[in-house]
């Protein structure tokens with residue numbers, strides 16, 4: 628069966644910081660077009676590829692990737708909280724097939740999903756209950772990172788499984804592109820911050836509120852040109868999207884983790900979700916790009932991209 632894909636940046640700031648009205652209008656337009664694409668595809672199953680921001684995955688045990696057989700939203704930044712409609716039977720089968728193909732993916736029977744995975748579902752479907760999902764966590768914030776080749780191989784294994792299924796399947800990648808939001812780093816964290824990075828599940832409401840306020844304050848400062856985080860890198864973003872559009876997923880292997888952080892910010896590793904999803908699509912055959920939108924949006928601390936694609940029959 629043919630596959631379809633939507634890859635899009637996310638931002639915790641979508642409902643918290645306002646860009647210029649023309650930018651907001653432009654985003655409303657691109658989200659409308661992405662929704663129309665999804666309506667046309669009418670998927671029966673969505674495979675989400677998304678990072679986590681120390682809400683579900685911690686350094687106590689940090690896998691490079693993980694398939695969820697059951698999941699819930701943590702509700703950060705106003706994203707949906709509570710049980711999510713995971714196709715447990717298919718997720719278990721997918722995990723077994725991926726492992727059989729020599730890819731070491733972790734499995735979670737209780738995966739916590741934050742805005743990274745939930746926001747695109749809400750944007751594309753108006754909520755999280757519209758279509759059953761299989762969530763795939765792709766580590767995009769917590770070094771050390773697996774070589775990008777491993778993300779390609781993971782995606783290809785998932786794509787081979789998906790292409791053989793009878794359901795209409797939509798792949799949704801979430802994250803990126805260049806950006807450097809104030810996600811705590813183990814290397815620079817003090818003892819208290821390290822506790823959160825180690826095992827910070829279910830923080831008290833005031834701790835979550837303080838974390839979120841720090842990100843919102845940084846976004847205001849970044850838009851005003853006074854933040855100390857790395858700049859967005861539109862050239863890097865366009866080159867990466869060009870690699871996604873090329874259909875030659877072997878190009879992803881050339882990305883090197885340290886260079887990515889240097890050139891495009893620490894959270895540029897979130898593009899690993901795009902790499903896995905485009906590689907999954909490519910495993911089902913040649914594909915054609917529909918939407919290709921890009922704009923750097925400092926208010927969202929994001930080089931913001933949206934792409935759609937379908938395999939050619």
Ligand SMILES: O=C(O)CCC(=O)/C=C/C=C(\O)C(=O)O
Nearest residue numbers: 638639680681808809810811838
């Ligand atoms: O404070 C924390 O622990 C995490 C902060 C956070 O969640 C930031 C998220 C930023 C993005 O999702 C992004 O810009 O991609």
Ligand SMILES: [Fe+2]
Nearest residue numbers: 680743802897
């Ligand atoms: Fe993120």
